[in-house]
Amino acid sequence: MNPFLFIITGVITRGSEILEWLFNTPTYKGKKGEERIHNILMQLPDDYVVMNDVILKTNKGTTQIDHIVVSKYGVFAIETKNYRGEIYGDDLRKEWTQMIITDVTYGKKWWKTYTYVTKNHFYNPVKQSLAHSIVIKSLLAEWPALKVTPIVVFTGSAVLKDVTSDYHVVYDCNLLETVLSFRTIYLADNDVHKVADILLSNNLREFVDDKLHVYNIYAKKAEVHNKVAMGICPECGGNLIMRSGKYGTFYGCSNYPKCRFTRR
Structure with missing residues (x-):
């Protein structure tokens, strides 16, 4: 083979491997999921205010909220999960379970199918979204009756196999229906903009990057560990x-x- 063609083929092959790895990283999948939910939320009526990737200060550091929707019908704290496989969980357990079942057939034994089961655990997204709603509520003391609703939305090919919750855990195709189902009015039209302005003015995204946010999380965990010790x-x-x-x-x-x- 021509040496030049050999080098080009190697570069293309290596580049494909890198792209495949990149597209399968949790960060990339998370961003793609959030992008999809953003596009869905933009279909809400014009009097709904949509905010994405908001970082708010807490007494334990910072917390990152995928999406916040402000309307006269209340505020919605939305946590996005771009997962595949079967999902198991409830409101009480600390972690939920993702089970990925894969059937594989190898060339040498084409008549036989092997089934592989992979289990992953992730922090309870209901607890996560509830914590977000509490932080939001703390910034809006001027409206004590204002309802802040936590919503967990799964995008991707995940199947909610055995999920029980007193809160809203939905597929992305049901997100708009869920948000629009709230019809009790809590805010006047001008208050909707005031609430949105307060949340935007407290958004630290401009000053806190992802690395610092993760550092704050690990620093808090270390502090908890030391106190327990x-x-x-x-x-x-x-x-x-x-x-x-x-x-x-x-x-x-x-x-x-x-x-x-x-x-x-």
């Missing part, structure tokens, strides 16, 4: 004492039931 409750500062429960021993806060922090 010293026997201090990271939630209220109480003492951690060993208790016995249905599933064995665990450490609980001495200020229970006011503080319900536990750690195994």
